[in-house]
Amino acid sequence: MTERGRRSAAAWGAVGWCVGVLALLVALPPAASSRLPERLATHWNAGSGRPDGSMALWAAALFPALVWVLLTAVVMVALRRAGSGAGGAIPGWAVASLGFGGVMLLGGQASIVRANLDHADWHDADSVTSWVVGTLVVATTVGSIGFLAARRAPSQTPPATDGPVLDLPAGQRLIWLARTSNPWLQAVSAVTGLLAIAVVVGVLAGLAESVAVLAATPFALACALVLGCSSVQARVSERGLDVTFGPLGWPGRHWALEDIESARTENRTPAQVGGWGYRLSGLGTTVMLRSGECLVIRTGRDKDFAVSVDDADQAAALLNALSARHGR
Known part of the structure; x- marks a missing residue:
């Protein structure tokens, strides 16, 4: 996938998260309206744990939604002023903010509805202390994972060379890196x-x-x-070939140079390998995320492994050159 395609996929993912959280925040109180009092307890005394503030049901539904809209607007403005991060990627702080904020608001809304459920008066609402603590833990975890995932995403694919065959000068180290998403x-x-x-x-x-x-x-x-x-990253270096999966780069597979008999490129389609994703077929193992050029390696066990990445010819040329240097 091109850099523009990666930015588009990330943007649509952010939009889907923002819209989904907004819909749940607005829909949750009305969905339980038949079991809720006319006014909902929305604030609790920190010392006693008893409710000391309330809102009408419609306000309880709209207030967290407005907070979420404000948060997303602030993030969008900050992204625009920052140029959407290096290379157009969504920076880690933005992913962490949207992840943490969305989970906190959803958890808070669910806690409020549950505390008021089946009570005739908001003064009788249950305590939400344990739910708030649990929500905070989950939100922090989600925000941290989002931050780490965004930091792992490469902003560009550095080419190893312009030709399909490499002549590596003694002592020179080259690294090839590519990432593909569906x-x-x-x-x-x-x-x-x-x-x-x-x-x-x-x-x-x-x-x-x-x-x-x-x-x-x-x-x-x-x-x-x-x-x-849905995404894969391939890396060729002196260590050999590393292929990692998902936004966190886990799990992954590694082949040392001595385990690779040869490397080549080959055009493959989902129909040939049996579909999308991680596929096993008569052609061997294929990580199929888009039709077209794939990097294919033949291992010492006479088994093929293929991954659909851009500039696969450069990766194959570098792998063959590095293997020759190491006396394959």
């Missing part, structure tokens, strides 16, 4: 992730029994698996 797989991961979040938020808010969390499990697993297969 926006459709990322979209599927985002949709299944939002569905899982919606189910969990509904359970936390008391709108469904705890056993309903099991319904979120398939969506959460699908989100994690598809996200892990």
